[in-house]
Amino acid sequence: MKIGIVCYPTFGGSGVVATELGIALAKEGHQVHFITYRQPTRLDFFSENLFYHEVDIKSYPLFEHAPYELALASKMVNVVEFEGLDLLHVHYAIPHASAAYMAKQILKSQGIEIPVVTTLHGTDITLVGKDPSYAPVVTFSINESDGVTAVSEDLKKSTYEHFDIKKEIEVIPNFIDLDRFKKQKKEHFKRAICPNDEKLLVHTSNFRKVKRVEDVIKVFYEVRKVVPSKLLLVGDGPERDRMERICRELGTCEDTRFLGKLDAVEEVLSVADLFLIPSEKESFGLAALEAMACEVPVLSSNAGGIPELNIDGETGFACEVGDIEDMTAKALHILSDENLDAFKKRALARAKEFDVSNILPRYENFYKKTIEKTLTVSK
Numbered sequence: 078m079k080i081g082i083v084c085y086p087t088f089g090g091s092g093v094v095a096t097e098l099g100i101a102l103a104k105e106g107h108q109v110h111f112i113t114y115r116q117p118t119r120l121d122f123f124s125e126n127l128f129y130h131e132v133d134i135k136s137y138p139l140f141e142h143a144p145y146e147l148a149l150a151s152k153m154v155n156v157v158e159f160e161g162l163d164l165l166h167v168h169y170a171i172p173h174a175s176a177a178y179m180a181k182q183i184l185k186s187q188g189i190e191i192p193v194v195t196t197l198h199g200t201d202i203t204l205v206g207k208d209p210s211y212a213p214v215v216t217f218s219i220n221e222s223d224g225v226t227a228v229s230e231d232l233k234k235s236t237y238e239h240f241d242i243k244k245e246i247e248v249i250p251n252f253i254d255l256d257r258f259k260k261q262k263k264e265h266f267k268r269a270i271c272p273n274d275e276k277l278l279v280h281t282s283n284f285r286k287v288k289r290v291e292d293v294i295k296v297f298y299e300v301r302k303v304v305p306s307k308l309l310l311v312g313d314g315p316e317r318d319r320m321e322r323i324c325r326e327l328g329t330c331e332d333t334r335f336l337g338k339l340d341a342v343e344e345v346l347s348v349a350d351l352f353l354i355p356s357e358k359e360s361f362g363l364a365a366l367e368a369m370a371c372e373v374p375v376l377s378s379n380a381g382g383i384p385e386l387n388i389d390g391e392t393g394f395a396c397e398v399g400d401i402e403d404m405t406a407k408a409l410h411i412l413s414d415e416n417l418d419a420f421k422k423r424a425l426a427r428a429k430e431f432d433v434s435n436i437l438p439r440y441e442n443f444y445k446k447t448i449e450k451t452l453t454v455s456k
C-alpha cells in the first residue's frame with residue numbers, strides 16, 4: 078500500500094506512535110509518505126520506502142496566525158495526487174482530521190477517492206477537543222472519517238461520551254519496538270548516578286500540567302526518607318521551572334537530576350528500578366510501555382487508559398490521581414528486595430503483548446477494510 082501519514086513531528090506520544098508506525102509499515106514493504114511541518118523526531122535515517130513532505134506555511138502581514146490547516150490540506154491534495162496514495166492516516170484530530178476532510182473533498186472534485194483513517198490519541202478528545210472552541214469541528218471530522226481508531230478502550234468511551242459520534246471506533250492500542258526498547262547493559266551509567274547502590278526512580282514526559290510531575294517529586298521525597306534513592310526526570314516543558322523550584326523547597330535537589338529531552342531514553346530506562354506516571358489524564362501512557370519494555374515496573378495513576386496497560390498489583394500499581402500516601406506505600410512495596418525482580422519480570426512480559434509485530438497487522442487489516450468499504454460506497 079501507499080500510505081500518507083499526517084502527524085505532529087515533535088517529541089510526545091502521538092507523533093512518536095505515528096512515526097514508529099510509518100517505520101514499521103515501511104519495513105513490511107509499504108510505501109509511507111509523512112506529511113507534516115518538520116522532519117519527525119525519530120525519522121532520522123534513510124529508507125527506500127520512507128518519504129517526507131514538508132508543509133509550507135506561507136505567512137502574510139494580514140495573518141495574525143498563519144493558516145496551517147489550509148497549507149496542510151493543500152499538501153495532502155498534492156501528495157495524494159502525485160504519489161498516488163491509497164490511504165491517508167491522520168494522527169490527532171486537531172487540525173489533522175478536519176484538514177483531511179477538506180483534502181478529501183478537493184480530491185473528490187477531481188475524481189479521486191481517498192480513504193481517510195483518523196487515530197485519536199487522547200488530549201485531542203479529553204482536553205483540547207471537547208473545548209467548545211473546537212468541539213463542533215472535531216465531531217464533524219471524526220464522523221466524516223472513513224475509519225476511526227482510538228488507542229485505548231477508555232479513550233473510545235470518552236469519545237462517545239463527549240461527542241455525538243455516529244462512527245464505529247476501533248481500539249488499536251499503542252505498540253513498542255522491543256528490538257529498540259530493551260534493557261541494555263549500562264552498569265557504568267547506573268554506578269555514576271547511584272554510587273551507593275541507591276534505587277533509581279525515573280519519570281519521562283513533556284512536563285505539561287496534566288502529567289502532575291509535582292506528584293513524582295512528592296512521592297520521591299517520601300520514598301527517599303525510607304529507601305536510599307535517586308530521581309531522574311527526563312523531558313522538558315512548561316512545568317519544568319516550577320518543578321525545579323519544588324525540588325529546591327523540598328531539599329531533594331542533590332538526589333534529583335533534570336536531564337531535559339533525550340533521544341536515547343531507553344538507556345536511562347535500562348538502569349531504572351521504578352517508573353512514575355501519576356497523570357491526571359492519560360489515554361494510553363506510551364512512556365510507561367517504553368519503561369516496561371526495559372523491565373521497569375510502573376507506579377501510575379488510574380487515569381484514563383493507563384490501567385489497561387499497567388496491571389494493578391502485577392506490573393506495578395495504578396493509584397487514585399494525587400494520592401501521594403498510597404503511591405508512596407506502593408512504591409516502597411515494589412522497591413523492596415523481595416518484590417522488585419518479580420515486578421520487573423511481569424512488566425516485561427506485559428510489554429511483549431504490545432510488540433509492534435502483534436499490533437501492526439491490526440492497522441494493516443484496518444486499512445484494507447477501510448479502503449474496500451470507501452471504494453465500494455463511492456462506486
Ligand code: GMT
Nearest residue numbers: 089090091198199200359360361362363
Ligand atoms: O501526553 C501528551 O501530552 C502527548 C499526547 C500526544 O498527543 O502526543 O499523548 C497522547 O497520545 C499518546 C500516544 O497515543 C498516549 O500514549 C498518551 O497517553 C496521550 N496523552 C494523554 O492522553 C494525556
